[in-house]
Amino acid sequence: MTQKRFYVTTPIYYVNDRPHIGHAYSSVLADVLAGYHRLLGIPTWFLTGTDEHGQKVQESAAARGIPPQELCDEMSQHFRDLIERLEVRNDDFIRTTDERHTSIVTRALAKLHEQGDIYLADYEGWYCTRCERYWTDKEVDATPDQRCPAQPELHDVERLTEKNYYFRMSAYAERLETAIRAGEFRVEPQKRTNEVLGFLAQGLNDLCLSRNRERLDWGVPLPFDDAYVCYVWVDALLNYKSAIGYLADDDAERARHDSWWPVDVHLLGKDILTNHAVYWPTLLLALGEPLPRQLLVHGWLLDKSGRKLSKTKAKDDGGDTRPLPTIERLLDVFGPEATRWFLSTAMKPGDDTNFDWDIVRERVNADLANGLGNTANRLLKMAATTCEGRYPELGEAGERERGIQTAAEEAIAAVEAFPVSLDLASVVGAVRRGVDAISLYLSDERPWKLAKDEATRPRAAEILAWSIEALRLLGLAVTPIVPRAAARLREALGGVGDLDFAAERTFGTLAVGTELGAPPNLFPRVGEDAIPTA
RNA sequence: GGGCCCGUAGCUCAGUUGGUUAGAGCAGGGAACUCAUAAUUCCUUGGUCCCAGGUUCGAGUCCUGGCGGGCCUACCA
Numbered sequence: 001m002t003q004k005r006f007y008v009t010t011p012i013y014y015v016n017d018r019p020h021i022g023h024a025y026s027s028v029l030a031d032v033l034a035g036y037h038r039l040l041g042i043p044t045w046f047l048t049g050t051d052e053h054g055q056k057v058q059e060s061a062a063a064r065g066i067p068p069q070e071l072c073d074e075m076s077q078h079f080r081d082l083i084e085r086l087e088v089r090n091d092d093f094i095r096t097t098d099e100r101h102t103s104i105v106t107r108a109l110a111k112l113h114e115q116g117d118i119y120l121a122d123y124e125g126w127y128c129t130r131c132e133r134y135w136t137d138k139e140v141d142a143t144p145d146q147r148c149p150a151q152p153e154l155h156d157v158e159r160l161t162e163k164n165y166y167f168r169m170s171a172y173a174e175r176l177e178t179a180i181r182a183g184e185f186r187v188e189p190q191k192r193t194n195e196v197l198g199f200l201a202q203g204l205n206d207l208c209l210s211r212n213r214e215r216l217d218w219g220v221p222l223p224f225d226d227a228y229v230c231y232v233w234v235d236a237l238l239n240y241k242s243a244i245g246y247l248a249d250d251d252a253e254r255a256r257h258d259s260w261w262p263v264d265v266h267l268l269g270k271d272i273l274t275n276h277a278v279y280w281p282t283l284l285l286a287l288g289e290p291l292p293r294q295l296l297v298h299g300w301l302l303d304k305s306g307r308k309l310s311k312t313k314a315k316d317d318g319g320d321t322r323p324l325p326t327i328e329r330l331l332d333v334f335g336p337e338a339t340r341w342f343l344s345t346a347m348k349p350g351d352d353t354n355f356d357w358d359i360v361r362e363r364v365n366a367d368l369a370n371g372l373g374n375t376a377n378r379l380l381k382m383a384a385t386t387c388e389g390r391y392p393e394l395g396e397a398g399e400r401e402r403g404i405q406t407a408a409e410e411a412i413a414a415v416e417a418f419p420v421s422l423d424l425a426s427v428v429g430a431v432r433r434g435v436d437a438i439s440l441y442l443s444d445e446r447p448w449k450l451a452k453d454e455a456t457r458p459r460a461a462e463i464l465a466w467s468i469e470a471l472r473l474l475g476l477a478v479t480p481i482v483p484r485a486a487a488r489l490r491e492a493l494g495g496v497g498d499l500d501f502a503a504e505r506t507f508g509t510l511a512v513g514t515e516l517g518a519p520p521n522l523f524p525r526v527g528e529d530a531i532p533t534a
Numbered sequence: 535g536g537g538c539c540c541g542u543a544g545c546u547c548a549g550u551u552g553g554u555u556a557g558a559g560c561a562g563g564g565a566a567c568u569c570a571u572a573a574u575u576c577c578u579u580g581g582u583c584c585c586a587g588g589u590u591c592g593a594g595u596c597c598u599g600g601c602g603g604g605c606c607u608a609c610c611a
Contacts, residue, residue, distance in 0.1 A: 017611085191538070192538085194539085198538055199538085199607080202537065205608065233608095273605075274606060278608085348547085351539085352605095359546065362545085365560095366559075369573090370574080374574080386569090439573095446567085
C-alpha cells in the first residue's frame with residue numbers, strides 16, 4: 001500500500017517550559033519519520049510549533065513584568081533554536097498566537113456554537129483560592145476533611161459556582177469508540193488503545209472550554225461571549241489544522257488543507273494521550289472533519305534513577321558526579337548527528353527508557369564510530385591503496401558475496417516498508433546487521449592480504465567492490481537519521497547532485513571506475529574524557 | 535480510590551497463539567588479526583525472568599494476591 005502523501009506533526013510545545021530532551025525526542029522522531037517518506041519520494045508535510053496561551057504563560061509574564069506576547073516570542077525562539085541545532089527540517093512552525101491560528105480558532109468555535117455543540121452551564125466545584133484552581137470532587141474527597149489536594153495542611157477549599165461554556169464531548173463518545181474499534185482512528189502502540197477505551201468506558205463528560213477573563217485573559221476570546229477566552233485544548237489542538245489552511249478565506253489555502261488532511265501521524269508523549277485520543281477526535285467529529293489516521297504515542301527518556309529528565313535537576317546520584325545529560329549538553333558533546341542517532345534508537349515508541357552519558361556514548365561509538373564510520377574508513381583506505389581509489393568490478397558472486405548483498409538489500413527493504421510499518425527499529429537493525437556482515441566478510445576474505453600479492457590483488461579489489469556497494473546502500477538507508485554523514489558518504493562513493501533513491505537503491509549500480517573519495521571520518525569516536533565532569 | 539501499563543544478564547532491551555538446556559547488543563575476561571576511528575573477528579564470564587501462591591504434562595509467557603515504578607483520572611500543559 002503506497003501512500004500518496006504523508007503529514008506528520010509533533011505536539012506544539014508549551015512555552016512555559018525550556019526545551020528539554022522530550023521535545024528533542026519528539027522533534028527528531030517526527031523529522032526521521034518525515035525523512036523516510038521524503039527519501040521515498042512521498043510528498044511530505046512536517047509541522048511543529050509552540051503553544052502559547054494559558055495561565056502559566058500569563059503568570060510567568062506577569063512575574064517578569066513583561067507582556068505575555070514578549071515572553072512567548074522569547075520562549076518560542078528557544079524551541080526554534082533547539083530544532084535548528086538538531087538539524088530538524090520541519091516544513092512549518094506554527095504558533096498559537098499567530099493570527100492565522102487565532103482567526104481559525106475563532107471560526108471553529110463559532111461553528112460549534114452555531115450548531116449547538118457549545119452550551120453555557122454552571123460549574124460547581126471545590127476552588128482553592130491559594131492555588132487559583134478548581135479541584136474535582138474526587139480529588140478533594142481523597143484528602144482528610146476535604147482540603148486542597150495540593151496543600152492539605154495549609155489550604156482549604158470552598159464550594160464555588162462559575163458559569164462556563166462546555167463542548168458536548170459526551171455526544172460523540174460512541175462514534176469515537178466505534179472509530180477506534182474499527183481501526184479508522186488508530187492509537188499506537190496497542191496498549192494506548194486499551195487505555196483510551198478504558199477511559200471511554202468510564203463515561204465521558206462534556207469538556208469545559210472557557211475561562212472567565214477575570215481569571216485568565218491570555219487566550220482567544222470566545223466569538224459569542226467576549227467575557228471569556230477559549231481555554232487550552234480547543235485552541236491548542238486546532239493548530240494541526242489551522243497551520244495547513246483549515247477554514248481559511250483563501251481557496252488555495254483551503255485546498256492545501258484538503259490535500260493534507262487527515263493527518264497521517266500525530267506524534268505525542270504519553271502524558272497527553274487523552275487530549276489527543278479523546279478531546280481532539282470528538283472535536284473533529286463535531287466539526288464534521290475526518291479523524292487522524294493514527295496517533296503514535298511515545299514514552300519518556302528518564303535519567304538513570306528513573307526521574308523525568310527535564311530541565312536541570314541539580315541532584316546527581318549513584319556516585320555519578322557528572323552533570324545530567326540535558327539536550328544542550330548532549331549536543332555539545334556528541335553533535336547533532338550522533339544525538340539524532342541516539343534519540344532515534346533510544347526506545348521503541350511506547351515505553352520509557354533510562355539513559356545516561358555512558359549509554360549514549362556506548363551506543364554512538366558502537367553503531368556509528370566502530371560500525372558505519374570505521375567500515376567506511378577502512379574500505380576507502382583500502383580502495384585507495386589497492387585499486388587507485390577507483391571503484392573496481394564486482395566479479396562473480398559467490399555465496400559470501402550474495403550474503404552481503406542480501407544484507408544490504410534487507411536494509412533497503414526495511415526503508416521501503418517504512419511508510420507502512422513506521423518501524424525504525426527494523427531499519428536500524430537491518431543496518432547493524434549489514435555492517436556486521438561487511439565486517440565479517442572482510443575478516444574472512446582478508447583483502448588487505450590479497451592486495452599484497454600481484455596475483456591476488458584483483459580478487460582483493462572484487463572483495464572491496466562488494467563491500468563498498470553494500471556500504472553504499474546502508475548509507476542510503478540511514479540518510480533520514482544522519483543526513484550529513486550519509487551525504488558525505490554518498491559523495492565519497494561518487495554520488496553527485498540530489499539524492500535519487502529510486503535510482504540509487506539497487507545493488508550493483510555503482511559504475512566501475514567511479515572515483516572514490518578520501519576516507520570521510522564520518523563519526524568521530526567519543527572518548528570518556530569528552531563527557532563533562534562536575 | 536478507579537483505569538491502563540511496566541518490572542527478563544552490570545546496562546539498554548528481544549522473547550511470537552504457554553513447549554526443547556531463556557536470547558541480542560553494549561560493557562567485562564581471553565585469543566586472533568593488523569586494512570581501519572585501540573577498530574574488527576572468534577571464544578568466553580554473567581540471569582531464583584520482582585515476590586508468593588494457583589492452573590497445566592509443561593509458565594518469562596495464563597490466573598489470583600502482594601511489592602516497586604510510570605501515565606491518566608477531564609479545567610497544568
